[in-house]
Amino acid sequence: MTPGKIVSNTRVVRASYANKARVTTAQFRVEANQEIDLSSVKEGEVILRNLYLSLDPYVRFTLDETGGDMPQSFRQLNDPFYGLGVAEVVASGYEKYPVGTLVTANTGYEKFTRISGLNDPNTQSDIRVLPAHARDESTGVPLSNYISALGMPGLTAFAGLKVLGIEPKKTIFVGSAAGGVGQLVGQLAKVQGLRVIGSAGSDEKVSYLIEKQHFDGAFNYKTEDAREALTRLAPEGIDYYYDTVGGEILDLVLEIINEKGKILSIGMVSQENGKEPYPIRNLNVIARKAVSILGFIYWHHLQYFANGELDDAVRPLLERKEISYREEVFEGIENAPTHFVNMLDGKYAGKVIIKIADL
Amino acid sequence: MTPGKIVSNTRVVRASYANKARVTTAQFRVEANQEIDLSSVKEGEVILRNLYLSLDPYVRFTLDETGGDMPQSFRQLNDPFYGLGVAEVVASGYEKYPVGTLVTANTGYEKFTRISGLNDPNTQSDIRVLPAHARDESTGVPLSNYISALGMPGLTAFAGLKVLGIEPKKTIFVGSAAGGVGQLVGQLAKVQGLRVIGSAGSDEKVSYLIEKQHFDGAFNYKTEDAREALTRLAPEGIDYYYDTVGGEILDLVLEIINEKGKILSIGMVSQENGKEPYPIRNLNVIARKAVSILGFIYWHHLQYFANGELDDAVRPLLERKEISYREEVFEGIENAPTHFVNMLDGKYAGKVIIKIADL
Numbered sequence: 001m002t003p004g005k006i007v008s009n010t011r012v013v014r015a016s017y018a019n020k021a022r023v024t025t026a027q028f029r030v031e032a033n034q035e036i037d038l039s040s041v042k043e044g045e046v047i048l049r050n051l052y053l054s055l056d057p058y059v060r061f062t063l064d065e066t067g068g069d070m071p072q073s074f075r076q077l078n079d080p081f082y083g084l085g086v087a088e089v090v091a092s093g094y095e096k097y098p099v100g101t102l103v104t105a106n107t108g109y110e111k112f113t114r115i116s117g118l119n120d121p122n123t124q125s126d127i128r129v130l131p132a133h134a135r136d137e138s139t140g141v142p143l144s145n146y147i148s149a150l151g152m153p154g155l156t157a158f159a160g161l162k163v164l165g166i167e168p169k170k171t172i173f174v175g176s177a178a179g180g181v182g183q184l185v186g187q188l189a190k191v192q193g194l195r196v197i198g199s200a201g202s203d204e205k206v207s208y209l210i211e212k213q214h215f216d217g218a219f220n221y222k223t224e225d226a227r228e229a230l231t232r233l234a235p236e237g238i239d240y241y242y243d244t245v246g247g248e249i250l251d252l253v254l255e256i257i258n259e260k261g262k263i264l265s266i267g268m269v270s271q272e273n274g275k276e277p278y279p280i281r282n283l284n285v286i287a288r289k290a291v292s293i294l295g296f297i298y299w300h301h302l303q304y305f306a307n308g309e310l311d312d313a314v315r316p317l318l319e320r321k322e323i324s325y326r327e328e329v330f331e332g333i334e335n336a337p338t339h340f341v342n343m344l345d346g347k348y349a350g351k352v353i354i355k356i357a358d359l
Numbered sequence: 360m361t362p363g364k365i366v367s368n369t370r371v372v373r374a375s376y377a378n379k380a381r382v383t384t385a386q387f388r389v390e391a392n393q394e395i396d397l398s399s400v401k402e403g404e405v406i407l408r409n410l411y412l413s414l415d416p417y418v419r420f421t422l423d424e425t426g427g428d429m430p431q432s433f434r435q436l437n438d439p440f441y442g443l444g445v446a447e448v449v450a451s452g453y454e455k456y457p458v459g460t461l462v463t464a465n466t467g468y469e470k471f472t473r474i475s476g477l478n479d480p481n482t483q484s485d486i487r488v489l490p491a492h493a494r495d496e497s498t499g500v501p502l503s504n505y506i507s508a509l510g511m512p513g514l515t516a517f518a519g520l521k522v523l524g525i526e527p528k529k530t531i532f533v534g535s536a537a538g539g540v541g542q543l544v545g546q547l548a549k550v551q552g553l554r555v556i557g558s559a560g561s562d563e564k565v566s567y568l569i570e571k572q573h574f575d576g577a578f579n580y581k582t583e584d585a586r587e588a589l590t591r592l593a594p595e596g597i598d599y600y601y602d603t604v605g606g607e608i609l610d611l612v613l614e615i616i617n618e619k620g621k622i623l624s625i626g627m628v629s630q631e632n633g634k635e636p637y638p639i640r641n642l643n644v645i646a647r648k649a650v651s652i653l654g655f656i657y658w659h660h661l662q663y664f665a666n667g668e669l670d671d672a673v674r675p676l677l678e679r680k681e682i683s684y685r686e687e688v689f690e691g692i693e694n695a696p697t698h699f700v701n702m703l704d705g706k707y708a709g710k711v712i713i714k715i716a717d718l
Contacts, residue, residue: 246643260659265646279638284605286654287624293652295645300619 007049007090009034011080012109012336018063023344027063028081028337036112038091044119046097046127048087050107051359053333054147055083055340055352056180080108081336086130086146087113088359094118102130104146109336111356128305133315135359141318142327143359148351149184149325150314152298157184158310159301160242160264161192163294168193170239173230175249177218178205178326180351181266185242186215187323188314194240197233199226199249205349212324226252240264247278254282259289266296326350366408366449368393370439371468371695377422382703386422387440387468387696395471397450403478405456405486407446409466410718412692413506414442414699414711415539439467440695445489445505446472447718453477461489463505468695470715487664492674494718500677501686502718507710508543508684509673511657516543517669518660519601519623520551522653527552529598532589534608536577537564537685539710540625544601545574546682547673553599556592558585558608564708571683585611599623606637613641618648625655685709 015029041047059082061067062075074082085107089097096118097103105127107113117123130146137143141150148154160181166172172189176182177198186196186209198209199221209218217233219226226249230238237258243250246268253263285291304310317323328348330339333356343352374388400406418441420426421434433441444466448456455477456462464486466472476482489505496502500509507513519540525531531548535541536557545555545568557568557577568577576592578585585608589597596617602609605627612622644650663669676682687707689698692715702711 246646250642265642267646268643277640277643279640280642281636281638283609283624283639283642283652284627284636286652287605287626287656288654290654290656290659292654293642293645295647295649295651297646297649300649 005038005091007036007038007112008032009036009110009112010333011111012333013080014063014075014077016077017065017075019065023060023063023341025337025341028340030334030337032334036114041091041093041114042116043093045091045093045114045116046089046118047091048085048103048105048107048113048115049090050085050087050111050113050333050356052086052144052147052329053083053107053109053336053354053356054085054151055336055343055354057344059083060344080110080113081340083107083109084126084147084152085113085356086143097127097129102134102143104128104130104151109333111333131308131311137359139319140321141315144327144329144353144355145318145325147353148180148327149318149323150311153180153351154184154314155301155304155310156181156266156296156298157188158313159298159304160266160296161185161188162301163296164240164242164262164264166192166194166240169195171195171197171234171236172240172242173234173238173253174198174242175245176200177209177215178202178349179244181244182242183209183213183326183350184314184323187213188317189240190214190216191317191322195234195236197230197238199229201346202349208326208349212326221249227256230256237261242266243268251278251280251282254280254285254291257285257289257291259291261289261291263291263293264296265293266298327353329353329355331355364397364450366395366397366471367391368395368469368471369692370470371692372439373422373434373436375436376424376434378424382419382422382700384696384700387699389693389696391693395473400450400452400473401475402452404450404452404473404475405448405477406450407444407462407464407466407472407474408449409444409446409470409472409692409715411445411503411506411688412442412466412468412695412713412715413444413510414695414702414713416703418442419703439469439472440699442466442468443485443506443511444472444715445502456486456488461493461502461505463487463489463510468692470692490667490670496718498678499680500674503686503688503712503714504677504684506712507539507686508677508682509670512539512710513543513673514660514663514669515540515625515655515657516547517672518657518663519625519655520544520547522655523599523601523621523623525551525553525599528554530554530556530593530595531599531601532593532597532612533557533601534604535559536568536574537561537708538603540603541601542568542572542685542709543673543682546572547676548599549573549575550676550681554593554595556589556597558588560705561708567685567708571685580608586615589615596620601625602627610637610639610641613639613644613650616644616648616650618650620648620650622650622652623655624652625657686712688712688714690714 089101178200209215219229448460537559568574578588
């Protein structure tokens with residue numbers, strides 16, 4: 001605790017709902033210069049000083065009055081917008097997280113975040129304490145990686161490949177391969193000796209995947225027919241498909257996947273936003289070719305944070321530059337609405353992160 | 360070998376194709392009194408005396424000129440109709456299967472079957488040597504069980520449950536629960552401590568499942584709405600679905616299955632016979648609820664025959680009458696066409712078997 005120390009918060013709150021319309025910066029309001037007395041921290045509370053913030057497309061739904069799977073409490077007007085961040089504990093009323101602890105947590109779009117109720121056994125906290133070496137950026141691994149390659153996208157890629165049970169020399173097709181999860185899926189599979197094929201939405205991303213991230217092949221799904229591309233790039237067929245899209249491309253993969261092939265389904269963005277679901281017609285091949293479709297939910301696999309397995313597996317690859325992770329880091333929490341809207345409009349490649357403060 | 364011994368064969372051959380039409384006995388021809396000299400057995404051959412024959416709906420497709428996954432050689436006119444049987448080796452030119460060996464094999468619809476090419480390493484034989492105790496029917500386990508509960512249907516049920524990875528106290532829903540596979544799936548799951556729900560196509564079968572095979576619940580899918588029935592019979596929801604049907608019922612199960620639920624897909628009879636496939640609309644729940652659909656092909660799991668695991672697991676249950684297997688056994692190979700047609704017309708409950716000869 002730091003009694004009597006006053007800090008100044010800035011928050012980005014939901015000002016209005018977009019509902020089905022295109023999101024603009026008008027949905028947000030920046031509230032600056034709100035004083036927080038760090039000595040006000042209570043038993044079971046921490047106050048966090050936020051360092052990096054992850055901007056994620058999936059929180060778009062919290063700008064609708066209804067919809068999505070998360071509780072209504074995540075979409076209140078005048079509350080900070082939802083986001084995961086890297087932060088340092090600067091005031092603590094909870095022994096497990098003393099001052100100076102580095103964590104990731106749902107910090108929201110603000111400079112300082114108060115988290116309460118930690119000593120209530122009925123409250124589940126999403127606070128993750130980072131390993132000591134997270135602080136050491138001289139290794140070439142930036143702290144921001146704890147909300148990207150070593151955070152939720154990293155876990156989703158790493159655990160997803162475990163669920164798939166990938167084997168060397170087989171071929172994996174990664175949908176949204178240039179995205180925050182896809183780029184890691186491809187590179188981690190490549191390191192394990194697979195042939196890796198990806199799709200992305202621009203020629204620039206396709207080139208990046210092949211030249212910088214060593215994919216064996218990639219294609220622009222906006223300009224090339226997927227059936228032709230997959231036939232050309234995977235002459236021995238597809239054994240695994242890491243699917244974030246669903247719909248038509250899933251139906252195509254079902255048709256052409258090899259016997260005993262496996263599909264990991266981590267979401268079906270093509271089927272969201274209240275659209276009429278694409279009717280899948282090739283499910284009969286599941287029995288005919290002993291194919292599996294495996295559903296994946298990120299929070300079923302948090303043990304790889306707790307037991308350090310994700311860090312042990314991925315951090316050395318980043319340090320040795322055997323894999324790379326593409327981030328777009330912008331400065332200043334007050335600029336978060338602009339970058340969130342630009343991201344939704346597809347203006348950025350790589351994971352979008354706001355740097356709020358130095359460590 | 361039994362030099363000079365002449366036996367008299369009777370065969371039931373394909374006389375004409377039914378193609379898309381209803382199969383009648385006109386598709387078959389019985390050819391009696393064909394002499395076979397057992398001493399004619401050559402190197403790499405055996406001659407089998409067939410004891411029991413399995414009549415299976417899935418071989419219906421061999422009465423079409425085209426279609427299905429099996430090779431064209433299984434649908435030749437004037438060849439014995441396709442079927443698995445229990446048989447005894449009565450002449451042998453192959454050391455691994457001496458005279459007196461009990462086997463199951465693709466014997467076809469006939470009294471005696473010659474199998475050649477056994478010493479050709481490029482030929483795959485489906486001959487399975489039965490364990491010594493198969494011969495001992497005093498245990499209460501008839502030899503015919505080696506083409507039912509201890510044969511292909513047994514393996515399909517047993518290995519399918521292994522692939523599902525069932526856990527006690529969870530609920531499994533078995534489609535076609537009164538069929539040759541379904542009745543075993545339900546009973547084996549029940550023995551392992553699950554709550555077992557099944558569907559069947561008549562009130563008689565529903566009663567049989569509950570009263571004789573100890574299902575926790577069953578419903579007649581022809582007279583009751585599946586959604587209402589499953590809600591009523593599985594108040595804690597469905598964790599596993601053993602699916603042989605696909606289509607509309609699979610789409611319903613996807614909608615109502617519990618989080619982390621698993622579906623085993625061993626075939627989609629509703630999607631066969633060139634019908635327009637039913638468009639599945641609920642696949643998005645796979646990611647939302649971490650559900651898996653696991654495709655299953657019987658011949659990927661033959662190791663449970665070879666290593667005795669199926670026999671070790673299921674035979675004691677049959678001997679102790681902890682599970683029962685419903686067979687309809689008819690006498691005489693010449694009657695096989697009538698019973699095959701009756702079976703296709705849904706006139707029988709339980710696995711249909713022809714007894715050809717005494718051991």
